[in-house]
Amino acid sequence: MGEGAVTRAQRDVTAGEGFMKKLSDFADDINKCSKCGKCQEVCPVYKLTGNDCAVSRGKFVILQGVLKGELKLSKTIEKYLDLCLKCGKCKDFCPSDIDVCEIFNTAKHEYVKNRPYGKITRFLQSSMVFNKILNTFQKINGFFNHQPLKQIHNDKKIKLLYFKGCANTINPKSEIAMKKVLSHFDVELIEQDFECCGVPFLSSGNLERYEEVKKHNIELLKGDYNYIITDCASCESALKDYYKNTKDLNEPNIINICHFLAIQDKKFIFKKHLKVTFHKPCHLKSDAFLKPLLSRCENIEYIEAKDYDECCGFAGEFAIRNPKLSMKMTKQKAKNLADTGADVILTACPSCIIGIHQGFLGKKHSKIMNIIEFLARADKIIQNK
Numbered sequence: 564m565g566e567g568a569v570t571r572a573q574r575d576v577t578a579g580e581g582f583m584k585k586l587s588d589f590a591d592d593i594n595k596c597s598k599c600g601k602c603q604e605v606c607p608v609y610k611l612t613g614n615d616c617a618v619s620r621g622k623f624v625i626l627q628g629v630l631k632g633e634l635k636l637s638k639t640i641e642k643y644l645d646l647c648l649k650c651g652k653c654k655d656f657c658p659s660d661i662d663v664c665e666i667f668n669t670a671k672h673e674y675v676k677n678r679p680y681g682k683i684t685r686f687l688q689s690s691m692v693f694n695k696i697l698n699t700f701q702k703i704n705g706f707f708n709h710q711p712l713k714q715i716h717n718d719k720k721i722k723l724l725y726f727k728g729c730a731n732t733i734n735p736k737s738e739i740a741m742k743k744v745l746s747h748f749d750v751e752l753i754e755q756d757f758e759c760c761g762v763p764f765l766s767s768g769n770l771e772r773y774e775e776v777k778k779h780n781i782e783l784l785k786g787d788y789n790y791i792i793t794d795c796a797s798c799e800s801a802l803k804d805y806y807k808n809t810k811d812l813n814e815p816n817i818i819n820i821c822h823f824l825a826i827q828d829k830k831f832i833f834k835k836h837l838k839v840t841f842h843k844p845c846h847l848k849s850d851a852f853l854k855p856l857l858s859r860c861e862n863i864e865y866i867e868a869k870d871y872d873e874c875c876g877f878a879g880e881f882a883i884r885n886p887k888l889s890m891k892m893t894k895q896k897a898k899n900l901a902d903t904g905a906d907v908i909l910t911a912c913p914s915c916i917i918g919i920h921q922g923f924l925g926k927k928h929s930k931i932m933n934i935i936e937f938l939a940r941a942d943k944i945i946q947n948k
């Protein structure tokens with residue numbers, strides 16, 4: 564564990580309701596909603612269901628009722644809160660710039676915290692249970708194939724701190740690929756004892772555990788690094804969100820590994836001509852790296868899929884709470900990707916990979932993988948002349 568990291572004992576003392584906002588703290592934001600309906604135009608769930616309770620505007624009407632004491636948080640309201648992909652598209656288009664996801668997560672937390680679901684979730688997601696499961700995976704994977712990148716200390720090297728998400732702890736495919744690719748670059752890759760980024764805790768309303776991992780991870784993110792890199796869009800977005808509304812903390816340079824590779828001067832040589840397409844995960848802040856990076860892949864042809872940046876429809880808890888809707892959305896996503904005729908479907912989030920597989924269920928399909936896994940399959944990685 565790195566210097567300054569928070570120990571489990573300290574976390575247990577500091578974690579708790581002290582950090583957390585209440586629904587009433589968001590009254591001004593909720594009241595900022597002008598009911599303009601712009602969120603309806605972009606919300607993937609509203610577009611499919613036509614249900615106003617699926618989109619921010621409808622949810623805010625309900626939450627205003629709760630804050631005024633006219634409605635009580637209930638199972639039905641929880642159902643509407645769960646009818647949301649947490650894709651953040653409505654926030655990007657909202658003229659009032661309301662941080663919808665934070666409000667929905669807080670409302671969910673207030674409803675579930677004293678109910679059996681909340682108590683069971685808190686137990687399963689506690690460091691005692693959750694980390695034990697991850698540690699078991701880590702040991703199994705380490706036994707088979709987890710080769711750490713050789714650490715060479717050299718002041719000229721670019722220092723990269725790797726944030727390894729839970730998906731990589733369970734299945735380290737993209738971590739192994741990233742280390743293989745980075746062995747061709749003049750970098751020092753540093754690893755720390757991070758916890759989960761917190762996304763699964765947020766969406767299940769376990770804000771106590773979210774605050775715990777956030778505090779732990781922020782300590783480990785401090786340091787003299789050129790970049791903090793991730794290979795998971797959700798982790799990248801979660802880490803950036805740690806620094807929202809924090810005046811006393813500067814956000815470190817957090818980027819997807821592909822952003823880093825896109826600004827380096829290397830070429831990826833593929834002997835065989837391949838057509839690729841791309842699904843942009845909702846949590847990927849920017850895909851500006853995609854075209855520059857693929858243009859440096861010899862023999863690779865990129866075909867843009869219809870609605871390539873629309874949510875895949877999986878979104879973790881959403882798929883569990885709304886299986887029929889999730890299936891419909893993932894099937895549409897799989898169709899759009901398959902229609903390109905691509906040999907390989909690329910994305911940048913392990914959860915989206917599961918979602919796209921779900922959409923293809925039972926059908927023959929192209930290979931689906933994280934971009935970094937694809938780059939690791941290049942026959943050669945050479946200096947761009």
Ligand code: SF4
Pocket residue numbers: 595596597598599600601602603619620623653656657658659660661
């Ligand atoms: S776009 Fe924003 S202000 Fe407009 S209805 Fe939706 S949440 Fe309210």
Ligand code: SF4
Pocket residue numbers: 605606607608609617618619646647648649650651652653654663664
């Ligand atoms: S976060 Fe996404 S799914 Fe949820 S209300 Fe906004 S646009 Fe709709």
